[in-house]
Structures are given as C-alpha cells and as structure tokens.
Amino acid sequence: MPDDPEIIRAAIRKAHELGADVAGTVPAKRLVDCPSAIAEKRPGSQDRGTYIVLGLSHDPEHPELDLWEAGRGTPGDRILARIGKDLVRWLQEDYGVRARLIPYRLEDGGIYLKDAASLAGIGRMGRNNLVLVPGYGPRVRFRAVWADMDCPEEPSPEGEAPCAGCEEYCIRACPMDAFPTGKFSRERCLARMDADKATGRERIDHCRACELACPAGG
C-alpha cells in the first residue's frame, strides 16, 4: 500500500487529469491560524488531514464561467465541484482514503481558499487580494477537497514579491476605491457585489476590474 505522500502526489496528477489547471496540497493545521483566520477572528480549519486545493483558469475570453446565479453559484465553480467530487470518489475507491469536497462558502463549512492556495504553493497573494498563479495571474478560481492523510510540510515559496515594480493597475482600476490605504477593504468590495445582486438580474457578472487589469501571468 502506498504511503500518504505517494497518494498525495498521485492525487495531484489525478486532479490535473480530471480537469484542474493547477493543484497543490497543504496540511489542514496550517490553515487554523492563516492570515484570513486571524483577520476575521475565526479559525480557518480543523487541524487534521490534508487539503487538496484545485484551481481552474477563468480566461476572460470565457466570461460565462463566472456568471453567478442565486442558489447555483457559477458554472466555473460547478466544474470545480465536479472535479472535486470525482477526486473524492477516486481517493475512496482506489486507496480507501476518507475524503470530502469542501463547500465553497465559509458559512457552509468552507475554508479560506486563497490562503489555502498560497500555502499550497500554487501562487502568491497579490496586492489585489487575489492569488497570482504562474501562467494564469489572478484569473483562477479555487475549491478544495479534504482528505484524511498526513501531508508533508513544504516551506512556502520565497522569492521576489509578485507585485514588485508593478504600477498597481489593480488599485487604479477599482470602481469602489477598495484599496484606500493600499490595503484591501472587503466592505467596499462587498458593497459592489451587493449592489450587483440588488439589480435582480438572473445571472450576474460580478466586478473583475482588479483581476482583469493585472498583467501577472499574461
């Protein structure tokens, strides 16, 4: 029987086969006091097992992936959920590993996905509060699968800060001035999302200005 690190490496390969553009793993315990958990004063996770983080590119040429509907989320997230469910089934059937798809929303039992993606080494947090992924920039959405395995702890990637030398196109593009001190204001961004929802449109194309203005990964 392969050991946990071998199964984890196989799971990353399987995630790509199933359609994920990027994937990585992080021990669940590293999310307990991740930066968002500290900022929100809310534990970021249980402390047991491993999260397998799945990412799907959301190319601006396919804006339909990101159209949000009440009660259904977005088509891109449904693709990620399907990949996650297939990965859960494969882990259980081929290796007898307990696993489950993590809900998207925190209030449903979700995790801080951007922290998870950063800690998994998939990318690094940009000034626009999005994970900048090599080859894709911030145009990636995430989901996670929890698996009852021990994940080897890898050091977070080091190197030049991803925004070094950039003229902050993201901050300049924001219609809500959501970076008033250079730091992201969740309240201001949420106000824009709430206003979009209040239009009553069936399918909503939420603001992506800070994402689409970013040259990273282009």
Ligand code: SF4
């Ligand atoms: S999504 Fe839009 S409103 Fe929110 S921070 Fe980015 S640019 Fe500003």
Ligand code: SF4
């Ligand atoms: S636009 Fe520039 S400053 Fe903003 S996230 Fe992208 S690289 Fe960083």
